[in-house]
Amino acid sequence: MPVPWQEPEIPVVLLPSAPVGGIRSETARTCVAQVFGTSEEIEIPVTISTRTLVVKELISQKTGVHVDDLKIMAKAGSFMRMLKNSDEVRSRVFVKGVESFSRKKQSYQHPHGIIGAGHNGLRQALVFAEHKDTNFVLFDRHNRIGGTSWLDHANKFSKDSANVQTELGTYHLNYSDQCECPKGMSPWPSRDELLKHFEEITQSAAEAQDIHGTWAGQEAGRPGLELSPGLVAACLSRGGLRDTEKENHTHGDDQVKDDTPPTRAHKRREEDPEAKKTRRTSNAVEERLTITEEHPAPPGEPVRRDCGKKDKMVKAMDTWIGKEVLEEARCIICGLLQTTHQTMPYGGRGGQVHPLGGQYQLKVFAEARMYVARFPEEAGDLLKQIKKVRKQIRKTRGRRRQARQTTPSSSGEAAALETGSDAPQGRGTDRGKAQGEEPTAMTRPQHVTKEDVDTVGERREGMNADTPPDWGDSSNDDDVPTYEWPWGDAGRPSDRGDSPSHLAVRPNEPKARGRLQLVPNEHWRGVQLVQVCDAWGLRAHFRLGTDVLRYVVANDGNDQTYRLSLRRDKEESEVMVSSFVIYPGNLTNPRREDYKGEDVFGGPISYGMFDETDYDALTGKRVAIVGFGAFAVENIRTCCEHRVDKIFLVCRRKNLCMPRMVSWWINGSAFPVSSADVLREMEDAYKMVGDDPWGYYAVLCNESRTNVTIFQKARFGIGDIYFLSRYYGKTEVVQGTIKRLSEKSLHLEDGTKLEDVQAVLKLFGFVPEWAVDKFLQLKHLSGIWVNDDYRIGTMSEFPTVNAQRFGGTSLSPGAVGWCNIFYHFWKYPQDFDKMMATGMLPKHFPNLQKDEPGYVLDAKIGSQTLIAISSLCPELAEVTAKYDDSFKRKKQWGTHSLEQIQALAEEDWLRYCQMFKEAGDSRPFPPYPYSKERVQKMVERQDREEYERFVKKGWIQ
Ligand SMILES: Cc1cc2nc3c(=O)[nH]c(=O)nc-3n(C[C@H](O)[C@H](O)[C@H](O)COP(=O)(O)OP(=O)(O)OC[C@H]3O[C@@H](n4cnc5c(N)ncnc54)[C@H](O)[C@@H]3O)c2cc1C
Incomplete structure (x- = not known):
């Protein structure tokens, strides 16, 4: 008889670390984990x-943080007990080894480098801004x-109609x-509208995020950037001006307008002129920081003296940012305010000669730029004057150096350079007179003394509002240095309040003689925006007019860094970056x-570009357009608008062109x-011109x-005009x-x-x-990174179309994704290592035979790569998931509603019919x-x- 099969007895081996205790309970509970020493806790479902x-x-x-560096503890009576890895986790545990x-x-x-200030590069800069991260340079x-794309290729002739083919809702x-969503735009x-939008957004983002700061290492002497760049920058940018501007001083900190009621600070200064400077500083500090908590420093605890609260620990409310700041931040703010006031009192010599970062500097640049923008024909003369002033400055420096060599450094010299209080304002120092005088740290030049107020007022009245900034005598008498501060005794336009600086609304702006409009026209608005950006915004991070020539890897201690060689105005320089991404664009080389x-x-x-x-x-005329890409379609529109007689669209193969509403x-x-x-939705438009889209070479089914x-x-190519002009026989495809x-x-x-053709427009694509491969020293792309290095990335739009399903036809949804991808891996490189370790990241190699450089990914490889990156890194997926299709719909519909856009598209259609x-x-x-x-039905x-x-696939429950 066959023996019935019996389950063999498997000996149970209990490993020393194996859990003992029989069946494991799968009953759900919550474990509350708290960072040891803080109140931060999270709930973990276990x-x-x-x-x-x-x-x-x-x-x-x-x-x-690595698992081995974590310690988990739980309370055991009045003690803390370290839990072993194999212990059942307690419901309340404390975690050591993490700060948060x-x-x-x-x-x-x-800083991180961004190369390219096109749509992609700007979005990358905005990603930094959104993370309040100022450590980048573009x-x-x-x-x-x-x-x-927009500066070189887009043509200005389409200004009456469209230039962006896809819709603003997904291209902004x-x-x-x-x-x-952007408002009030077509x-x-x-092209011009879009460029203006770029300018506005880069600025307003900086404003909103308070990232007026600078990038690490940009300027010496700006401490504390790592701690809180926004605070420090705000401090530097506003600290020096706030006191004076707010209190409506005319010049210097002494000049108070008669109608302004004296503040507490003024009264104190009046009482004790000797102490006014320190008081003013502490007043500025008080104004900004309200101390919320003050207690004696524990014994042995180092206390920062520069905050003025000796042997005290304090917490303060920063009124500018509306947040409480800790001791360290407060000390830095106080220190900075003090330094700013000491070295650059408003209207003082510090402000005149301080090479960078003075309160004036940006204003001065701004007003110079403004003047040139308004009176470009005078630029030549101004340049000549600038050269002269530079020459004078160099001479003055030379003389000073000489004097230092001949006269041993003495306190008298210091006084001479400091400009005695009795020296005439704006004049060179009288060395003979100054030598031997006691240096007084507090002496400042009287740019305009209190007694001068009325005189200044008179002068201002008589002043020609449109006189160029006085950059020195325009006579050719170079040999006689005047030592005059270029703006003369009347002070700078910025001092007078006449400067078109970042302060957009200035009630005292003279309006006579066609002077600058306060209700800005387009040109003025554009120029103003640029200068505002230059002065305080994101553009502080932009290095325009700068070609990045090459890079070398420079190992800086443990960290890999890169030395970028730059060329600006034929001058070469270098800058160190910790990583960089290049967005070179794909429409660069026609x-x-x-x-x-x-x-x-x-x-x-x-060429039609x-x-x-x-x-x-x-x-x-009868025109032949050769080529059938998006640019060719755009040229059909431009030609129709310019009332050409006939268009022959000559192409090897007919490409699919998309009606506007289908794209929307x-x-x-x-x-x-x-x-x-x-x-299916394109069929009707094609029927009008006697074509069947299903028969096109591009359709595989x-x-x-x-x-x-x-x-x-x-x-x-996207546009209804293609179909309409074919319908009317204006365009013939050959x-x-x-x-x-x-x-x-x-x-x-x-x-x-083709006979009687009078003009040919070539549009052969790019x-x-x-x-770009050479610049990147590219052997291969791993994903979108060069030679497996997460610090060097590149991305450009895909030049082809290859899809079974379309998520979009426009750049912005893609751009926001890859800009966040680069940012994520720079900040969490350990995720990159994990992703690389899977070995599943697609690689892309340059192909010499096919003449395809490695940096360009076609649509298929590109979309596969982006999908792979998101799925291989769940932490990143958390970031990019928010930019999903419903987000895209929100932006697209939020910018222009279906009704708005359909009405405009139909209006255009009828306008062309009329034409x-x-x-x-x-x-x-x-x-x-x-x-x-x-269209409503299409959507539904x-x-x-x-x-x-x-739902059927189970992707939605
Ligand atoms: C007329 C026109 C209409 C278009 N319409 C649409 C549309 O409707 N929808 C759409 O999605 N796309 C459209 N595009 C495509 C457009 O190219 C992209 O949308 C986008 O503008 C590309 O931006 P980018 O930043 O990648 O590249 P680009 O705009 O090409 O900018 C690249 C920048 O990088 C700089 N650069 C490169 N190398 C260096 C270096 N070594 N040093 C310094 N600087 C460097 C270049 O100077 C350049 O400014 C259109 C393009 C054109 C021309």
Whole structure:
């Protein structure tokens, strides 16, 4: 009889560390973990049997501190007991080895570098701003922000219509959870409107985040940046001015306007002029900081003396930022305020000669820039004067140096350089008179004395409001140094309150003779914004007009750093950065090609970008546009607006072009839109021009059209005008390759001849630049990082289209993602190591045979890479998850509603119909294919169907 099968007896081996106690209880409970020595605690959902090691691992993952460095303790009677890894975790534990449960960000000695001030580079700067992180610097070889795309390629001729093809809702710099949607802009803004938006956002972000600070190492003598850059910067920027401005001083700290009631500080100063400086300082400190807690310092505890509260520990409320500051921050603020007042009393010599950071410096630059902006024709003369002033300064310095060499340093010399109180303001020091005098630390030049107030008032009245800043005598008598402070006795325009500085509204602005408008016109607003940004905003971090030439790796102690070589105005310099990312752009290098017979063609042949083409000259002409990318579609619009007679769109293959409302629908979709749906919604527009989108080379699908991919070598051109101009016969698509040109004719390879063509616009697309690979010393890209180094990254928009589903057609949703990715791994490099250790990050190599540099990822590889990065790093996914499809919808719909955008699109459609009618086509206007009701239905159907699909797949519960 067969023996029935019996389960073999497996001997149970109890490992020493194995939990003893039989079946483990899976009953849920909560463990409250508290950082030892603080009140910070978190609740961790655990079960009865959860071991201490599990909790340690969780905390390690959250904080980035290694498990072995964590100690978990629990109370045992009146003692604390250290829990072993194998112990069941208690319901209340104390954690040693961490300072906080929030993750500790990696700090860097040098700033992070951003190369490129296009859309991507600016968004990266804003990501820093949003984290209140001031330790970055941005370089661009252009002198303005905006990037190659908008500064060089976009043409100015489309200013009446659109330039951005996708919609503003998903193409703006406010695309983050910390910003409001832009208001009052067109859904398809022009180049100039967009550039203005870039300027505004970079500034207002800095304002909102209070990140006026500077980056580490930017200027010597700005301590405490690591502690609280915002505080320090605010202190530096406002500390010196606040007292005087607020109290409406005319010049110096003594000059109080008669109608201003004297403050407590003034009264005290009046009483005791000797002590006025110290009092003023402490008054400024008091004004800013209200002490909330004061207690004697414990014995042995070091106490900072510079806060003026000897042997006391204090806490104070910082009224400027509305937060309580601790002892350390308070001391730094006090110290800074004191230093600022001591070295640079308002209107004093410190302010005149202090090389950087004086209260005046930025104002002075601003007013100079403003003057030149208003009177550009005088720039030449001003430059000459500046040169002279520089020369004088150099001479003065030389003389001082000489004097120091001949006369041994003495207290008398110090006094001479300090300018005696009786020396005439704005004059050079009288060395003979000054020598031998006792130095007085408190003596300051009387820039304008109290008695002078009336005289100054008189002078101001008689002053020509539009006189250029007086940068010295314009006579050629260089040899006789005047030692006059360039603004003369009347003081600087900024002193007089006439300066167009960052203080936008100045009630005393003279209005006569067409002077600067206080209700700003566009130009003035633009200039003003730029200078405001320069002075206090994000732009303090921008180094424009600076080409980054190369980098070398420099190991600085334990930390890897990079030395960037820069070139600005032909001068080379170097800067150290801890990491950098380059956003070189993908539309930088247009493909160029010459045709045979161009010399005999007899009409203008140009590239339809860089403002190269004079579109006004094309009116009434027959034009050939060669190429069929997004730029070609944009050129159809521009040509139509300039009333050309006929457009031949010559292309090897027809690319898919997207109607405006379809693009808007995709960019506001709550779930990615399938390619099949995209094509179905494009069908009506194509029907108008007798085409079937399903027949295009870019569409790969099965017979039942359920499995559809759109793979196109060029990005979608987006615009209704393409369809309308084809409908009206204005645009004719001609498939073929140009063989040669002859007089007013194009000859194609297949023998077709296009006759009576009067102009050719070439739009051959762009080629990536090997120079970027060379600059990056790129062997391969791991994900979006160069040669496996998390500190060097690069990203540019994908040049192709390759998808089964579309989440968007616009840059901003992608940009916010990758900018946060770079930021995350710089701050938490341990996550990068973990991600690399999986070996699953896609690699991309340069391909010489195909002429494809490594830094450019095509749409397929690029999107796979981004998906891989997010899924390999759960901590990062937490950050990027907030920028999901519903966020995208919020931004897209929040910027312009369906009703608004549809109405504008239809209005444009009818405007163009009218234009074609005026050109002689009397057919009734074709109805706009995307009515409001239709678009509403598109949205509803896609929402419903995709929701059901997600539920069916189990992705939504
Ligand atoms: C007319 C036009 C319309 C467009 N419309 C749309 C649209 O509707 N929707 C959309 O999504 N996209 C559109 N685009 C695409 C556009 O290119 C991107 O949206 C975006 O502007 C790219 O920004 P970027 O920062 O990557 O690159 P860029 O704008 O090319 O900027 C790169 C910057 O990097 C700087 N740089 C590079 N190397 C260095 C170096 N070594 N040193 C110093 N500086 C350096 C360059 O000077 C440049 O300023 C359009 C482009 C154009 C031209």
